[in-house]
Structures are given as C-alpha cells and as structure tokens.
Amino acid sequence: MSTRQTIRLTVNGKAYEREVEPRLTLADFIRHELHLGGTHVGCEHGICGACTILIDGSSARACLTLAVQADGASITTVEGLRKRETGQLHPIQQAFVDAHGLQCGFCTPGFIMTTLELLGENPNPTDDEIKEALGGNLCRCTGYQSILDSVRLAASRINTASAA
C-alpha cells in the first residue's frame, strides 16, 4: 500500500517532483503536500465541484483524481490566477467580487476554475451555456443568480479588453 511512486508535474507554472503513495488523492496532494489550500474539498465524491482544477487545460475533480494520475501534467489551481507580486485579481475573480458572486466562498474556487475553462473555450456564452458549464458545481449560499451575473460580467470585461 505504501510503495511510493515518483511524480513530476507542473502546478501554476512551477515544476514539482514528489514521492507519493499511489492512493493519495490529487486534492490532498495539492492541499497538504504543496500547501495550496484554495482547492477546497466539499464532498470527496465528485458531486459538489469545490475541488475543480484544470489539468492540461481541462476541468477535473481533484478529489476523484489520484496524484499519480497527474504525473507529467500541467495543473492550474485558483492560486495560479492572481498576478504574482501585485496581487491583482484575474478578471474572473474580480467579476465575482464586483457582482457579489459569493457568500461563504468555499465553493468559489471551483466555480472560478470552471468559468476559466468555459470562457477559454467560449468567450461569449449565453446564459444557457453558462448554466450548462456550471451545472456540476454546487453552491449552498448564493442561489446561483449572482454567480450567473459574475460570469456574464467576466465575459464582457474579458471581451472588451481583448477587443481594445
């Protein structure tokens, strides 16, 4: 059970090499080995989406992924969005702040990472497309209305910026 394996991966642009137990989840690896606590764990069975991260650009549940499966991958977590040094928020993060798209904030990193993937693929989504993309993320506080507003706001700002 404890035959450890070596994995090499990139997280938020930084390369890591670690020995891990094969059973270690990627969520636990990111949170407790790399000390990136923004990837939250809400259910550990793949329903709530709080632990959503990007693996090679695609959203994934860190709780249902083993660390060893991420060997060789490039991972983005919520910590990778804010600008280093200045601390300036990513437009998606800023939109969630401005549109009151969060309350307790525990599910928020998962929503932001899902939104990052969505807007990367579809910079100008309709409401239905936003709902389709966010349908796998649970929020118990907001009732989703302000989250929908946040994603709309983020999309419009990103589009305006790229048009300029």
Place this chain on the structure above:
Amino acid sequence: MAIDIPTRTDQLPTSATRFIGKAVNRIEDPALVSGTVEFIDNLSLPGMLHCAILRSPHPHARITGIDVSAALELPGVEAVLTGEDVERWCDPCFTAPEGWGNYCLAVGKVRFVGEPVVAVAATSRYIAEDALELIQVEYELLAPVANPDEAMAPGAPLVFESRGTNVIQSRTYTWGEVDRVFAEADRIVTRQFRWNRVGANPTETFGCICQWDLADNSLTCRGAYQTPRFMGIGRAASLRLPANKVKIISHAQGGGFGGKGGPRGTDIAALLSRKSDGRPVKYIEDRMEYLLAGGGQSWDRYYDASLALKADGTVTGFKVRLVDDQGAGAEGYGTISAAKPLAAFTGNYRIEAAFYDLTLVATNRAPTYPYRGYGPPPHNLVLESLMDVAARELTLDPAELRRRNYIRPEQFPYTVPSGNEYDSGNYAAVLDRVLELADYKGLREAQTKARAEGRLVGIGVVSTVEPGVFDWNAYATVGVPGVGVPEGVKVAVDVFGSVTVAVGFNLQGQGQFTIAAQVVADYLGVDMNTVKVTTASTDVALPHFGQGGSRLGVAVTGAILGACEKLRQTFCRVVAHVMQTEPEQIELLDGRLQMKGAPSHGMSIAEVAGLMLSRSDLLPLGVEPCPEATFVWVSPNRNQPDDQGRCRSYLTAAAATHVVQVEIDRDTGQVKILGYYIVDDCGTRLNPANVEGQLQGGVAQGVGAALYEEYVYDPQCQPLVSTFVDYLMPTIHEVPMTVKDHIVTPSPIAPLGAKGCGEGAIHTTPAALLCAINDALAPLGLECRETPASPRRLWQLLHDKA
C-alpha cells in the same frame, strides 16, 4: 451614562452616509476568490495527528465488545478512544429540555446509524482510516424505534432507558379564546401535512484542531465554529473543564446555516489529544459522515392543523398539532426549532386565537439540528397551505384572502396571540408591489389558457413574517433559560488613525465583516477599506453569540454604534480639554471633532487618537490613553415569557410575499418553475447586495426542501441517503433566477432601522412552491401534502388518480 443607539441613518455623525445602504463590495471577498482564506483544513500544526471515526452501522444496539488491539499496533496510530474513556472523562452534552443528550462516543449502546463508536488518532488521515478497519465491535441488536408512532406505542423500545419514555416533551399552548372562535366559525379547514427531513449541508463540513495542554489541563479548539462562546461553554461542560480553560478560535466557515454541528467532533478530537500526550488532533468530517450523522438533519414533522374562518374570509383561529421526530435525543437543539414559530405563529394575519399542541419524540433516526429559519419554514407551509385551501373553498383569490387578513400598518407595534410584538410593517404594500411585478392578472390569464390545453400550471402567492434578531426568551418553554443575547465588539483607533474592529465571530458568508466596516466607516468618517475587522478568540472576546436567528447584521451594527458612541464621548472630552472648552461644545461630523458653530476649529479622528496615545500631558483628568471602546449590544426591551410562552422575543419583523408560477409535467411528475417574484421589506437595507444574496440563497434552499432534498430512512431506521447522489442539492438548473423588488418600512427600535433578513426566503419559498403545486393540481381534485414534492411523489399522486 446611557448610550443611545441610532435607529435611523440620519442620526449618524455624517453629512451623508457613504457606505451604509449601498451595495458596496465586500471586504472579505478578495481573499475568498484568491483561495487564501484559512478554512480550518488549510491549517496544520506541528506534530498534528489526524482523527478518523468508526461509526455505528446499526440504529439501535447494545455494544457487547470492542477490540482495538490490532488498530493500536498499526504503525502511525497514536491513540484510540472508546466509550470507556469517554465515560471516565466526560458527561453527555447538555440539552434543552435537560437529560436527552448523548456522550460524544457511544457508551453502552448505539442509538442511530452513524453514531461515533471508536475514534483513532494517527499520523495521517489515511492511516487513521486504515486503523478503523482493524477494529472489531460486537453488537447485540435492539429493536429500533423508527418513527413517532412506534416511539409512542405502549411498550415501545426506549431510546434513552433512563427516561422511561420516548417523549421528550409534550405540551399545549392556548392563546386567546380558541374554543369560541372555532365554535363560532362559518368554516373550518383542516389538513394533515408531512414535512420530511432536510438539512443545512454547508459546502464545507465541520472541522477542528484540538489541543489539550496536559500541564495546564486546558483545551484550545480551532475550527469552523459558528457560535464560539456557546461552543466553549458546551465543551467545558461535557469535558468537565472550567470554562476559562477552554479557548475557542473560530475560523472562517464555508457556510453554516445553523447545521454545522461541531460538539461531538470537537470533544472527540480533544480527548484524542488528551490521550496522545497533548499533540494537536485534527478532525475533518467528511460528507458521508455529515449526511449520516452530522449537524445537517432538521424538521422531521407530522402536522395536523385547522383554520377557522368567517364567511367573509376573516380568519379567526389557527390550531396546530405538531409531532416532531427529534431523532436520537436533543443534542442538536432540534427541540428549540419547534418553539421558534411562537415568534410569528399567526404570520401576517390578524388571527385572534391560536392553539399549539407540541410533542417532541425521540427515535433511532439521527439527532436533529438547527437549520436556517429554525422551524418556521414547515410551520409557514402549513399556515399558508391552509390559507389556500380556505381561499379555494370560499372561491376567493388567494391574494385577496391574505390581504383581507393582514395586520394593518397603523396597528403596529402589534402583539400576536403567541406573544411576540411585531415592530413595524406594511404587508398590503408588499403584496401590491409583488402582484404588479409578477403581472399577477396576466399569470392567472395564462393559467386559464394553459388549463384549457390540459397543462398543470399553478400559481402560489404566499406571505410570511420573518422574526429577526432572536432572543433566548423565545425558547424558554422548551427549557432554554435567560433573556438577552449579547453581541460585543471592540472598536479601536490606533496612533495613525486606522480603525480595527474586534468581533467574537468569524466569516460564514453573510458579509457581517463588511457590514461592520460600513457602519464604523460612516460613523467615524474613515474609508471602509481601511477598517480591519478581526475575530477575537473566546479567551479575550467580549460576550457574543455570532451568527444565528437572523440577528447578527442587526446585532453587530448595534454593538459598533454603541462602541463608536462611547469613543465619540471620549474624543469630545479630549478635544474640549485641548481647546479649553466644554465637551458639549464639541461635535463629531465626517470624521472630525470640531467646535459647534466653528467647524474649522477641530481635529481629525487620527489626530485625537494620536494625541491620546502619545501626549498624556494633554489628557483631561480621568481619561485613559486609550482611543478604544467596547460595547455589548443586546435587544432592547425583551422580557420573561409567561406560562404560555408569550413574550417580546424577536426584535424585528420583516415581511415578504413571493409569487411563483409552476408547471407539473404529467409524465414525469417534475415541477418546473416558470417564474418567481419576490418583494420583501426588511427595513433599512444596510448592504442591498447582501440582502439580495440572502434572499436568493434562501430561495435555493427552499427549492431544495420543497422539491428535492430528503433524508430517507427505511422502515428499520437505516438511512438510505449517504452521498450527494442521493441527497439532491439544487444546482443552477433547479434554482429560479428570481425577479425582486422591495419596500422599506424601517424598524423603529432596531439599530439604523434594519431588520433581520437572513431567513425570510427559506420561510417562504417551500410554502409558495407547495401552494403553486396544489393550485396546479386543483382541477384534478388532488392535493400534495408532503414535502419534498419530488417527481416520484407527484407522479405517484397523478398516477394513482389515473
């Protein structure tokens, strides 16, 4: 000297409010969206161990043997805790009524599936979980008590043998001439309702890190604590420690809604630390533990209720018989939630007499806990459903029937039969506005058309009162002592003029840190973003409660205003002394202490604070070099209840009317929400975006309770729900994007006129949806009287009919 708390924003020492009343961004959000907030599982302490808990697979069984030897031999395991330790070191948790509490780990027998039996501390959670598989527990099965009928049957097995009964409490309340109004009624409508268990399910489960200091015999608990001081007192009692030897450090919480739980997990982690030579022990509850036996099961209710009416639609009486399945004891204060409806028993209406027959029963289901609203959501569903039944029988429009019975604006303050006093309101104005917003006439026309096409379209129009700012006196009749819930803060200005507010609670999502910053910034004339709000641990915090009972936004506002007022008085004395005048000649306005009539003569807050801290030679006699003030706010004018539970309990009475249009799919039983409209009145809106967020979030939870969520147990009391695959939390697809508006009737007695607003939507949404569903079913002569009105339940109803 008495401190006056402003009840209006124009009483603040500012020429115009800059932050209060505006949808300003929340100061807590930049860290939350960055993922850098220290939720408890983000914290590790040196030498920390991890706890895993072995739980009972049986609803009712005697423990005949526990063998932990193999677990103890597993490398990495540092301690194993069983009922023997717990019995030696602990007492069962205290409850209201007293004597219905369990130990944190089962002692002698288990009373519900998921009850903790053995706990392990190991160097990793993985190893701790491995160890659980090595533990052998032998059980002798006992017959379970699966529901209140079984529990109250003669000769029923007893959940708590020492009590001699499964009935925790049974009593009646009579308010007014109930028999007469029912005897004189022209019409009485009676229905039975079943509200199945739902619960809070915050996205973050409970977690803590406990450390027992063996030298000092004291305990430090860090965790996701909603009510830190209350939690500390409870731990002191159950762990037999002096209260000042228990320190609670509350971390930001990923939601709570009353159903965070915590006492059991904390006690277990604390005792594992004690057994591990004082090493810190972390316990993070997982979702399956939460769903099985955490703090997330509430309101398991059987109602039989009647409304008495005159022929013109005047409602004169309301009788409710409630049997409430508390599960295995009262450890979670589920009992109290059955008393909460006393604060607004008769809703928005001038109902002159009411009767409440309340029976709280113990069964072998998991113990029930608080959940947002704390009782009124099912109660309002009963009252509002009966209003609709009455409207149908009297062939009155449901909106019109409600309007005829509303308490009128000139009748406030209004004392309801169950004793509470509503501070203010204008229910007809709320109704008018929402009917306009929804184009109610248009909705009814569309319904007529849809019905002609054979579609099942229904409309719900539901009004509720949200009691805000809870008080202990509301719960006296189920055994909670006391009047007054303190909320204390410290406001401090430093030598550079920066302001720090220390509160006793931590973030949970409602935005109270932002409210605190808004209020202090407007009062002291500083920029909101320069205000630092911080959480004091219980060893240094002032008396406080924290979130709960739609109170904290109002309570913390009152506390900050009180502290700021004390600061103002001190500053006036200092400035008067420096200017060689009397304090009465100095006023605070827009952040300056200045001469009345000569505002150019004055000092800024920063200058006064700097002077106080660095020029003691300039201070007047008796003024300490301390530009800080504390204030502990409590609801004014609360009183002891009488023998029928009547008292001025909740300080504020917000109100709302929801209009919802639904369609039921005949083939699947699925309810589709076609439109949802809300007008509410919670007085002054301190931060309108926060209020809207509370409303919309409450709608979502109401949708879950009314249509999807349910803790299902089989007839042997085995829970069938253990994951989010079974417990259906509403997603973005199920929750309607509501259309909202509001009116403002400020509270005449609460700080800045603001009313509690955290629970109003969950008070209203389940009733609105069920009323709409039954409106849709009415042409078929069918009624749904059970929640959730899930597709299966509605399909069954439609199918059985066919």
